Amino acid sequence: MDLQKITHTWERVKEQKPLVHNITNVVVTNFTANGLLALGASPVMAYAKEEVADMAKLAGVLVLNIGTLNQQEVEAMIIAGQAANANQVPVVFDPVGAGATAYRTETARRILQEVDVTLLRGNAAEIAHVFGETWEIKGVDAGEDGSDQEKITLAHKTAKHFQTHVVITGKEDIVSDGSQTCLVKNGHPLLTQVTGTGCLLSSIIGAFLAVEKNVLLAGASALVTYGVAAQIAAEKTRQQGPGSFQIELLNQLAMVTKEDILRDGDVTLL
Numbered sequence: 001m002d003l004q005k006i007t008h009t010w011e012r013v014k015e016q017k018p019l020v021h022n023i024t025n026v027v028v029t030n031f032t033a034n035g036l037l038a039l040g041a042s043p044v045m046a047y048a049k050e051e052v053a054d055m056a057k058l059a060g061v062l063v064l065n066i067g068t069l070n071q072q073e074v075e076a077m078i079i080a081g082q083a084a085n086a087n088q089v090p091v092v093f094d095p096v097g098a099g100a101t102a103y104r105t106e107t108a109r110r111i112l113q114e115v116d117v118t119l120l121r122g123n124a125a126e127i128a129h130v131f132g133e134t135w136e137i138k139g140v141d142a143g144e145d146g147s148d149q150e151k152i153t154l155a156h157k158t159a160k161h162f163q164t165h166v167v168i169t170g171k172e173d174i175v176s177d178g179s180q181t182c183l184v185k186n187g188h189p190l191l192t193q194v195t196g197t198g199c200l201l202s203s204i205i206g207a208f209l210a211v212e213k214n215v216l217l218a219g220a221s222a223l224v225t226y227g228v229a230a231q232i233a234a235e236k237t238r239q240q241g242p243g244s245f246q247i248e249l250l251n252q253l254a255m256v257t258k259e260d261i262l263r264d265g266d267v268t269l270l
């Protein structure tokens with residue numbers, strides 16, 4: 001995968017400032033809105049079943065996230081998802097905590113059945129549970145990350161089974177369409193010490209999908225850009241803690257340069 005193509009995709013996000021309609025969780029709402037703004041996208045959070053179809057139609061992408069789900073919100077997600085499908089608006093789905101409870105696993109599968117999801121993004125445990133395998137999980141956090149090969153196999157079969165694209169994140173990230181797969185080795189362990197960094201990433205992938213129809217390219221571009229911004233943020237806050245890192249991540253989502261991405265981006269088409 002060509003880093004020039006990746007920076008070109010990122011530049012188009014900044015130019016086009018796509019509207020990202022999020023139906024997300026209460027933990028990460030503000031962080032997600034600020035992260036999307038820092039990247040150059042335009043966030044909106046809208047949840048009422050009376051308005052979600054109208055908002056999804058207007059948007060460049062719809063992002064669904066079941067982090068603090070309830071029955072009303074799930075109904076709204078399905079209405080929004082079907083409106084997005086009817087209007088060729090791409091849909092990203094983050095099945096937060098799938099596998100932790102039966103309700104989350106069943107809801108994740110229901111959304112995948114009733115909505116045509118363009119890209120499914122989760123940690124390895126969440127994706128495994130959605131697919132129907134068991135994998136260690138602790139609340140919304142993955143247990144063991146798994147080897148690259150295990151994650152690649154899981155991404156392949158999940159993408160094929162649900163006819164979608166899959167991103168599995170962790171120490172290394174994978175994006176797969178069921179046959180072609182990219183491996184991204186950017187990011188920083190401090191990302192695991194700030195809540196919502198996975199949820200924000202799902203919305204950022206959405207912003208890239210709003211400007212790029214090639215889902216593998218959009219996914220890889222988002223993973224590289226986000227991972228490089230995190231690496232620079234970690235470097236800049238080296239003597240400090242996760243609080244400073246969280247703020248610096250927002251700064252770097254706005255300030256990361258083409259040169260940074262070309263220098264530090266680490267992506268391989270397998």
Ligand code: ATP
Pocket residue numbers: 122123140141142143169170171172173186187188189190191192196197198199201226227
């Ligand atoms: P979890 O709840 O298991 O933390 P998540 O939804 O927060 O899952 P992550 O897998 O943590 O999602 O991915 C979020 C971001 O953190 C991604 O950019 C990923 O590359 C990065 N990341 C996660 N773990 C590491 C790590 N050990 N080293 C470097 N980057 C990491």
Ligand code: TZP
Pocket residue numbers: 025027028067068096140194195196197198199200
């Ligand atoms: N509990 C329910 S949703 C949520 C928590 C802690 C946020 C999870 O965010 P992420 O991005 O998966 O770490």
Ligand code: MG
Pocket residue numbers: 191192197198
């Ligand atoms: Mg995480």
Ligand code: MG
Pocket residue numbers: 096097122123140198199
């Ligand atoms: Mg998550």
